[in-house]
Amino acid sequence: MNQRNTFQRTLTLDAVQTLANHPTADDVYNFVHAKYPQISRTTVYRNLNKLCDSNDLLRVKIFGAADRFDHNIHSHYHFKCDECGDVCDLDVPYIESINEMFAGIGGRIVNAHQILFDGLCPECQKK
Amino acid sequence: MNQRNTFQRTLTLDAVQTLANHPTADDVYNFVHAKYPQISRTTVYRNLNKLCDSNDLLRVKIFGAADRFDHNIHSHYHFKCDECGDVCDLDVPYIESINEMFAGIGGRIVNAHQILFDGLCPECQKK
DNA sequence: GCCTTAATGGTATATTATATCATTAAGGAA
DNA sequence: TTCCTTAATGATATAATATACCATTAAGGC
Secondary structure (H helix, E strand, O other): OOOOOOHHHHHHHHHHHHHOOOOEHHHHHHHHHHHOOOOOHHHHHHHHHHHHHOOOOEEEOOOOOOOEEEOOOOOOEEEEEOOOOOEEEEOOOOOOHHHHHHOOHHHOEEEEEEEEEEEEOHHHHHO | OOOOOOHHHHHHHHHHHHHOOOOEHHHHHHHHHHHOOOOOHHHHHHHHHHHHHOOOOEEEEEOOEEEEEEOOOOOOEEEEEOOOOOEEEEOOOOOOHHHHHHOOHHHOEEEEEEEEEEEEOHHHHHO
């Protein structure tokens, strides 16, 4: 028996899809907890991990901040505003050749890559 | 009076230079504490921050791990093994032009980028 | 319905880092 | 040299993020 479909796991996955904009584990917990108060924070973290392992979700690591989760598991790049901290998808093509550029370094096999850009979003530039 | 030269601050700066290989704050604390046991962990963190503010040190943020400090830092890319989960630095040049490639998309100002590669490390390939 | 074991929930703990605040001491001025 | 202002220290508390542990519950194959 490999993976079981629990109510809690379904809630967790649905929450990421509903919240849509790269929620943190804490965001997901708050959303799920509002519907199902008896859920444990540990369960949410655990299910987010499992759902990433099974490729139902994508984990986006953010430096100096909590990881974020994305229901769009197709490779794409992200942008984090240094001012407001908001993270969003960048609608630009995934550059497959970057993998080849760095393949084999130190004897490693490279499967994929993630790029996180940072800077200022349009809203924060106005301030 | 802007900044004072304390023994503790000198020790902190020297530690980063001696450790050389982008130590974490914890590495720096351990090194300094061995020489000067009464130093507070808070003081080390505070001095690392001050030394970054004054451009005597540079801070390197790492996905999902402690910040690292160096007196002559180059931006690093990182590699995560899908099998063992280990994250390590890739000793490859930072490609400044990637920032320009994506500058201005959606009206955003791009300052920097981080790349996280994933795949298989040499040890896990053997298994 | 039974049984195995994956999953849960509650608590404890780890890690990284900052906040607070009374005390100490750096370094310019008298 | 001594005095004075205030930056810096050290101890403790706290915040944020995340995992470890373990007794109990329940998913889903038989």
